[in-house]
């Protein structure tokens with residue numbers, strides 16, 4: 001198979017916006033819970049004579065997204081009717097946007113964006129009841145943000161990573177749950193291959209329900225298109241689905257063009273001048289922006305946290321929020337060593353416990369106390385880890401706990417001297433090995449002293465004291 005083909009991928013991503021109500025009516029926006037057809041009204045059921053009213057919260061959420069990706073916010077915008085017949089579209093058209101989307105341009109993860117517009121979701125059909133199809137209208141009219149990228153992605157991995165970064169941004173901005181397996185975020189990929197500068201025939205792949213599916217489907221489709229071209233045949237422009245079991249794409253339908261949809265401005269909705277609405281005010285939206293994932297990455301990098309830990313902190317909400325609060329702590333937040341150690345404990349020990357289903361309700365204050373005790377050599381790392389795991393789901397003070405249990409680290413040479421003497425007597429053979437030149441035996445003796453002190457001694461101090469003591473009586 002020839003390797004001289006260039007793959008070109010553009011993505012279209014739909015994200016359900018987490019607003020209180022639906023896009024054009026007052027029904028509750030909660031398509032994933034509740035009895036089927038419980039959040040419905042004459043507007044989202046398309047009864048004749050009803051009138052849609054645009055949801056201000058949904059529009060400002062899209063515009064906030066625009067600020068985060070530095071897109072151009074339209075001053076003039078309008079909604080259009082996208083006409084097509086399908087059982088889950090009760091009006092026989094979907095209210096969407098065509099010529100005047102809310103956002104154009106912008107960039108995310110190094111990928112240029114074409115546009116972002118707002119539309120309404122369709123109802124949900126279920127075909128699994130012995131030949132009977134059922135329709136649930138709870139999802140009909142849920143605000144849906146559609147993002148279209150430029151065709152500038154050239155491999156499956158980048159497409160997957162773009163989708164992951166988009167999910168993270170939507171969640172950080174708190175504008176969508178963006179869980180792919182719940183259908184809150186849906187990715188479609190337009191894929192073509194070509195040997196020349198001209199783009200090849202593009203095929204659209206739908207039904208991608210996970211990041212892994214996005215990557216696998218693109219890899220499969222690239223191979224399929226190349227083998228068609230290598231056989232001297234032509235690629236058909238069409239929409240294909242992704243079969244997650246067979247790991248293959250399959251023909252769904254021949255792709256409609258914009259002309260087939262007969263778009264025209266919806267006469268029932270007023271035109272929107274974003275400069276005239278206080279909620280759409282540019283400086284107000286900029287003020288609402290939280291710290292974005294890329295800014296967080298840079299801040300943590302400057303602290304000296306390794307990049308794999310940074311990604312874990314950014315993508316795991318429980319430890320990420322916790323760490324962000326630690327960074328804001330007076331004194332602690334400027335203590336680089338303390339923050340690095342905290343990141344380390346959070347991404348290893350704490351994350352492992354949380355993955356097992358443990359609750360993580362320890363307060364920042366007591367976590368910080370523990371880290372400072374360790375840094376100040378008041379406890380050793382073994383004791384610190386044990387205490388941390390123990391108090392993870394309660395809010396006990398580690399200082400009190402360590403003191404009550406006699407776990408405070410002993411760094412007092414005079415207190416350790418009798419322990420060392422006893423161990424030297426008991427492990428005569430090991431001592432002889434040390435004198436014979438086997439340096440590593442010191443670690444064994446340290447281990448024995450640690451046992452005697454129930455793990456509270458400072459191991460590096462012990463090693464030093466044992467060596468000095470043994471050298472004194474070297475035969």
Ligand SMILES: [Zn+2]
Nearest residue numbers: 025027041044
């Ligand atoms: Zn409704």
